[in-house]
Amino acid sequence: MYSFDMESPSTVADAAKALGQDEAQALGGGQTLIPTLKQRLASPSVLVSLAGIAEMKGVCTADDGSLAIGGGTTHATVAAEAGAYAALAALAGNIGDPAVRNRGTIGGSLANNDPSACYPSAALGSGATIVTNKREIAADDYFQGMFATALDEGEIITEVRFPVPEKASYMKFEQPASRFALVGVFVAKYADGVRVAVTGASEEGVYRWSEAEAALSANFSADAVPAAPSGDGMISDLHASGDYRAHLVGVMTKRAVAAAS
Amino acid sequence: MAEVTMTVNGKSVTKSVKGNTLMTDFLREELRLTGTHVGCDTSQCGACVIHVNGQAVKSCTMFAAEADGAEVATIEGQANADGSLSVIQAAFQEHHGLQCGFCTPGMVMSAAALLKENPKPTEAEVRDYLEGNICRCTGYHNIVKAIMAASGQDVSSIAAE
Numbered sequence A: 001m002y003s004f005d006m007e008s009p010s011t012v013a014d015a016a017k018a019l020g021q022d023e024a025q026a027l028g029g030g031q032t033l034i035p036t037l038k039q040r041l042a043s044p045s046v047l048v049s050l051a052g053i054a055e056m057k058g059v060c061t062a063d064d065g066s067l068a069i070g071g072g073t074t075h076a077t078v079a080a081e082a083g084a085y086a087a088l089a090a091l092a093g094n095i096g097d098p099a100v101r102n103r104g105t106i107g108g109s110l111a112n113n114d115p116s117a118c119y120p121s122a123a124l125g126s127g128a129t130i131v132t133n134k135r136e137i138a139a140d141d142y143f144q145g146m147f148a149t150a151l152d153e154g155e156i157i158t159e160v161r162f163p164v165p166e167k168a169s170y171m172k173f174e175q176p177a178s179r180f181a182l183v184g185v186f187v188a189k190y191a192d193g194v195r196v197a198v199t200g201a202s203e204e205g206v207y208r209w210s211e212a213e214a215a216l217s218a219n220f221s222a223d224a225v226p227a228a229p230s231g232d233g234m235i236s237d238l239h240a241s242g243d244y245r246a247h248l249v250g251v252m253t254k255r256a257v258a259a260a261s
Numbered sequence B: 001m002a003e004v005t006m007t008v009n010g011k012s013v014t015k016s017v018k019g020n021t022l023m024t025d026f027l028r029e030e031l032r033l034t035g036t037h038v039g040c041d042t043s044q045c046g047a048c049v050i051h052v053n054g055q056a057v058k059s060c061t062m063f064a065a066e067a068d069g070a071e072v073a074t075i076e077g078q079a080n081a082d083g084s085l086s087v088i089q090a091a092f093q094e095h096h097g098l099q100c101g102f103c104t105p106g107m108v109m110s111a112a113a114l115l116k117e118n119p120k121p122t123e124a125e126v127r128d129y130l131e132g133n134i135c136r137c138t139g140y141h142n143i144v145k146a147i148m149a150a151s152g153q154d155v156s157s158i159a160a161e
Helices: A012-018 A033-038 A075-081 A083-092 A106-112 A119-125 A210-218 A242-259 B023-030 B087-094 B104-117 B123-132 B141-150
Strands: A005-007 A024-027 A046-049 A059-061 A067-070 A129-132 A136-138 A157-162 A167-174 A181-190 A193-199 B002-008 B011-017 B049-052 B055-058 B071-073
Touching: A012 A046, A059 A075, A067 A083, A075 A083, A075 A106, A083 A119, A083 A167, A083 A181, A106 A119, A106 A157, A119 A157, A119 A167, A119 A181, A119 A193, A167 A242, A181 A242, A193 A210, A193 A242, B011 B023, B023 B049, B049 B104, B055 B104, B087 B104, B087 B141, B104 B123, B104 B141, B123 B141
Parallel strands: A005 A046, A024 A046, B002 B071
Antiparallel strands: A059 A067, A067 A157, A129 A136, A129 A157, A167 A181, A181 A193, B002 B011, B049 B055, B049 B071
């Protein structure tokens, strides 16, 4: 690793100030960033740890019935405390392994927007609102391609608000070595329609499968899931071809619909 | 450099650390607690699992500065006060839950975290919890058996050798 200083602010305001320094980088749970630093793929001058900011942690139900999760909340805490949105708790409880879930945070995962991470599919599939220290961003505007988001330099995800659906499920076809999604599909049925978000498959990162949303909004059953999409534009690597990932999108969507509760 | 203070296996320690000092290096190089092993250094293998504030974490993927003010437990603190093996350690010995022993500190720390959360896990729950701990010798059966035995359950019918 290159050398850097570490700052550990205890408020969002202090963290935002620290992130205003040249080459400063926010550190969430570090489960992606620390391996990245070890590979010398990043060279911040200052790491600003968000782990000590109490106001960014915890799970609660907001006045409008949505589930609000602090950006610094670990996957393990979401798994244990997001019972009001069972599909989301189950997703969090199957990220990585127990030790990773005790460190990794929802805000860190969404800020990184790994194309194979689980949380982006839940946020997009639920039409969540990403709340930062500056503004609120709709999930539909937030994800902007592989590792790309609407966040500005130094902007911090303080909270994520999930409208709680009538039914939902996340199905992950796991890449066993990394435990990331080879393909993961999040399906959520709301009163005004069904949302289907796919992670792990597209070269553009997480996306909504609009054909499946239309078909499932008309008839919420596994039989209604349309034929699998084309493999064009799907990630193709040593783990799976684009065509295989496209096929999995269809399979995992059907499984998610069948399991939705 | 910044000063950090933490409790490690019940003893308070204060040291100056660099921002990029990993918790594994802090334990092994600064405190000479070399029971915490570095297998992969990429947070895959789990040989470096320790407890921070009671929770299992991979110490190769955490900075020492992040443990400032924390209660840290490592494999060196697992034995009973009189030096005898803990229930989990004794079960690993009894059920031959190790061969080369490299992964064992992480296995024992993960097992301790599991049994604190879930005192009577099923075999499937044990295997699931060990997802992030890799062993290249045993094939896991005897590790699982040892953990089940440490939880006080009958292991005569599981994980036949």
